[in-house]
Amino acid sequence: MFEVVYTPRWFYGKDIAIDVVSILVLALIALFSLRCAKLDRQNKNYLWLSASFGLLALSFVFKILMNFTLYFYGQETAMVGKITVVYNVLEPTTTLFLIGFIVYHLLGLLGLYALFSIYHKQSRSTVILVLYLLATIVFFSHVTHYLFHLTSLILLALLAFHYAQYAKKSKALTTKMLTASFLIIGLSQPFFIFMGVRPDLYVVAECIQLVGYLLLLFTFLKVLYGKAKPS
Amino acid sequence: MAKRSRLDIIADMLYAIQDKGGRIKPTHLMYKSNLSHTQMMTYLEELLHKHLIGKINQKGYEYIIITDQGYQFWHKVKEMREFEKTFGI
16 A cells, blocks of 8 residues: 655755744743643643643654655655656555654644643543544544544634634634634645645645744734733 | 632732832732732732742831842733633633
8 A cells, every 4th residue: 555645846845844833833832831830730721731732743743754754765756737746655664654644643633632622621431532533533544644634624623713702702812813823724724635636735735834833923922022911 | 700819819919019110018019919918918928938029128118029030920920811811721
């Protein structure tokens, strides 16, 4: 069995740079949340938020590992119309690729689900069931890659919806910005889903993802350096 | 209105001192922080012990002052509250 991934040649490696930006933004929020957790030990949500963003950051680390594997092994080029694409033909047994692939997908979904769980408390049995389903999705993502992106899309949409509802109530500009950043990151997922159809959709998806994470960074900086207010 | 946490009370006290230009009389601090005398004394003791505030005497009056450490702590709490408000946690 072979896994084929298309990447336009000119975009080769640039996706890694975009993912590094995503990692930095996510790690920054995870570390800040951890600092808050140390300051306010009563509010456990800080720890969960830190874990969620930490897992998402770590998932991108494994995505980079996976991409490195793709770029170093079995690369061939082909012309599709006027676009030169680099496609990677890999045996799924390539250990490094498999580790990167599985851990990236698993941590990505776990991170989003952990974030979702902060706002939607569930029973222990529901959590176990969902974790089982996420593991199943990761397993089948190996064959049908869009399953991962579809699940991410649903989780991101639910999170954006929650933040939008909360922004209505709090009227905080930063929450509106947070909603927008999750919406934009979510918007990148349909493009990832269809990247198999057109290789340049992967570029579009990565660029949208970059915009989403940059907005998330801007939101975070606005929280830190916004106007001073009494507690 | 939700009950204030220990951290909220400390942040309110530090903000009250800052709002008065960095020094405040103990009685004013008590009113501004909405605390009873006993509560305030307990918190003052803790804040003094942690070097977040200090005491000075000026023209025969005792004043509570905020230290650099206290200001930094208040700033951290302020950031944390903004973060909390943004993420709704």
